[in-house]
Amino acid sequence: MKLKQLIVSAALMAAIPVYSQEEALSVITLKDSETYMKYLSSDNLEGRRTGSEGNNKAAEYIRAEALRLGVKPLPGKDDLFQPLEYLRITTVPGESLITLSDTISTIIHSANLMPLMPPSDTVRLDGEVVFAGYGYTNSKEKYNDFAGISINDRIVIVMTRVPEVKGNGMPEAGSGISEMTEARKLPMIMLQQAKAVLFVADPALGKDISADLMSMGSSYQLVPLFRKQVFNFSINAYAITMELADMMLSQSGLTLRELQDSIASSHQPASFVVPNLKAQVSINVLKDTVTSNNILGYIEGSDPELSKEAVMFTAHYDHVGVDAAGNIYNGANDNASGSVGLLNIASAFAALEKKPARSTIFFWTTGEEEGLHGSSFYTENPLFPLEKTIAAINFDMIGRSRRDTDTGASLTGDIDITGRDTIKIINGADCPALVSYATDACHESGVYPIDEGKGTHFSGSDHYPFYRKNIPVLFFFTGLHKDYHKPSDDFEFIDFDKLVNVSKAGFLTGYRVASDTDFLSKQTD
Structure with a gap:
């Protein structure tokens, strides 16, 4: 990170007030969610496809916002970017x-x-x-x-x-x-x-x-x-x-x-x-060579020893771009919503007066739509020890609710979009404590959790490479809707109340895992 960035980031952090856990929830707001979403799902980003200028613009925006909130480069790093090279x-x-x-x-x-x-x-x-x-x-x-x-x-x-x-x-x-x-x-x-x-x-x-x-x-x-x-x-x-x-x-x-x-x-x-x-x-x-970036940063935990462990939050910020006919796929729900959710959660952790014992890592992945590229690359080239990553909590499509048009099948399967007050929690079924924390957090945040275990969609998002590394995972997901991977997945159809509530549930889940000194002993029944 350049010196100028560090100075600006430090100045901004000094202006951010600190709160208790309950007060930190109030930092997650409709206004901020709408502001983030308006930019990330705009035509200006041309669908955020990996390898595109729009994808790079989205990455720069997320990095700037994360730094503003108080997210720092991982230990030993001077930037939030982890580059991936493509032909x-x-x-x-x-x-x-x-x-x-x-x-x-x-x-x-x-x-x-x-x-x-x-x-x-x-x-x-x-x-x-x-x-x-x-x-x-x-x-x-x-x-x-x-x-x-x-x-x-x-x-x-x-x-x-x-x-x-x-x-x-x-x-x-x-x-x-x-x-x-x-x-x-x-x-x-x-x-x-x-x-x-x-x-x-x-x-x-x-x-x-x-x-x-x-x-x-x-x-x-x-x-x-x-x-x-x-x-x-x-x-x-x-x-x-x-x-x-x-x-x-x-x-x-x-x-x-x-x-x-x-x-x-x-x-x-x-x-x-x-x-x-x-x-x-x-x-x-x-043919040309292009770079797309994973975006990773962390907020250090409060315990001298447990802060060397971390809870990982993930969401992909890429989408499918522009089709051969010139239609822009803005991907508001997929997955500007998850990217917004991570910014919301980072803001809440940054606002805490006392941080949880463990550190929290915020990982916006690229290349998910190309085949889980960003998360797979990271798990083979980690910037934080995988053996110290105690859980990975993923957010992919968390901003839609069922509408009258949501019937039949979508591109990849039957439409199973949840209602306004409901969210799917998909997991590896190997850590009941993680599911229990998420279930309680959902109820407290105004959303009803549907525990699908591994479910139909288990291998289709960025938690999966972490699961393959034997890390407990959880995946917040609204289900498939009629506009999935269509130009009509747009800002106007986002349920911002639901997005805010799922963000709060994600924060509470991660906070309790990061604070639970006995969590590692609870990974199996």
Whole structure:
């Protein structure tokens, strides 16, 4: 940390009053929560994706606020940042092309392609073209779009959604496409070693939804350079227009609409190799190295010996950024809410006149949406001894309550969002004392806790790498909602009363763990 930062931080800390435990709770306010949230979920941060300028802005903001509150660099460190290095791969605008030719290489047409995911390197591929219906298989319904047809080393056209089979109807009819439905098709296509897949809107939608397909894609790919083994994975998946699909299929004398109608009327696939057609795909990419930062600081405990141990609070501040169509995903609940919660909790600990015996660490992680990168990197490269980290308390999505629209399924599972006065506490079931403290703290803070044990979502957030290191963990979570990983996860839908109450519950939980001199003896029944 630069000298100027230390001087400013010390001056600000001197102006912060000190309180008892009960009074410290009053420091956690709606006003502060709204102020933090307004910035962290703003369009200005462009979705805070790891490796982006918006992510860096969010990190600078959190670091500045943490220092202002009195959070200090960890022992032996002079800053709150722990850097992670990435290779960023971006598709060159205007240089993603598909060229169609007949079997004697006469060019028929050339058009722009829309990559759903930037490839890991420059792409130059060609092959025969296969129409594979919806790219759908269902053994129960005895339906298989790939039966009797090989897609190996070929370029595959696949329609969105799934076929109408035995009267089951088409999912999401009239409401666009489902990212989950389309994503489930990719493993089967990959296993059959297709060279590329071209997604096209099925005509029954009544509109060309190239932009909707593009919203599934990301604007760049990240390759973590901090891992010993890097699995540089990508799939050649693209969105095409119905007009382009019909042009390709015209070599067979059929249209996309006719093929869809045939599947609907016969309840049978209509897959085939498009005659007298080859396609060439050309994609150019740019590569650069970017840095994203974990943010860690601590407030020292009051006991000379126990202060060498710590309770860890975690929340990821990154989100998913901007999609390939330019839509910004502000991630107000996921996870600006958890990041706000940690700032709230840090403010309460900083305000305490007498600190708990143990130290408290505040860890805003990056790269969570990329695969728990920040927390996994930290647990392999800790800045505070893991054996002295006695518990990890995680906050991921703590600011939403159930609304009338929260029905059905979200991107990754069934919607299970909690009500206004309810929060899920997910845990490793290996430390009853931690769960007991959290349960009592929730009741005292005006939220009803639902103890889910390991539950459905146990491995999906930043507490999990700590659990794998045999550290007791707890995860505060509202559950999944309709706006999960959508541009509509925005400031206006945050339940700030709930966010404040969960922050208070988190503070009380951590305070009691940090104060319990016998806590380590209570980790198992």
